[in-house]
Amino acid sequence: MPTKSAHLTIDDSASNQMDLRVLELARRGIQAVWFCRGDHLAARPAAGIHALHAGQILGNHSWDHPKFSTLTLDQARDQIDRTDALLDSIHRKAGVERKIKLFRFPYEDRIGSAEHHGALQEFLRSRGFVLPDIEGVEHQGFLQHVAENDVSLFWTYDTEDWTLPSPDSPDAGRKLASVLERMERDDPQAGCGLARTGREVVIMHDHDHTAGLWQVVLQGLLSRGLQFVPLV
């Protein structure tokens, strides 16, 4: 099995499973970027602090996960600033330096009007958000975002773990098999290309209801030769 390097990103934290998932990553020596919703993190600040103590990175994923194209600029800025103030406070309480400020739009809904998009990107930069320099990516969609000087961190491979039901659902086995089978497909521009060359930026989701299925998806990625390396 050939190996290739990848970065792990996890959206919608903090769930009631986050502590367990952080421990699983720590056990394997994996650092991920956890893009947190402010409302979820406010409900579980201890999970964020635990993650920071385990060497994980916390990113900003808005306050309550709206579609940004439906917001006014003031509403959009408020979504970002409110969550950012909470992230600053979590870092202070953890006694961990905030090394980098990363942002991801909910649903990757970042467009709106050209004016709205440009103003938001400028706002993110003014608040210190950056797109990290990730070498070796070949995924065309990802490179297009980089070429557009977009601050929001896109991904090259969506595990589609968000399609999974709870483990006790009658559909769980079939849906899980589908998520794992998708990793074998070779359609890189559609986000299905783990067998190809090029660094991957993988997206998973930190949802309550998927519980232990999450670990099976992670194992699926590792067994296909992905070696997760720190982003910062």
Ligand SMILES: [Zn+2]
């Ligand atoms: Zn999300």
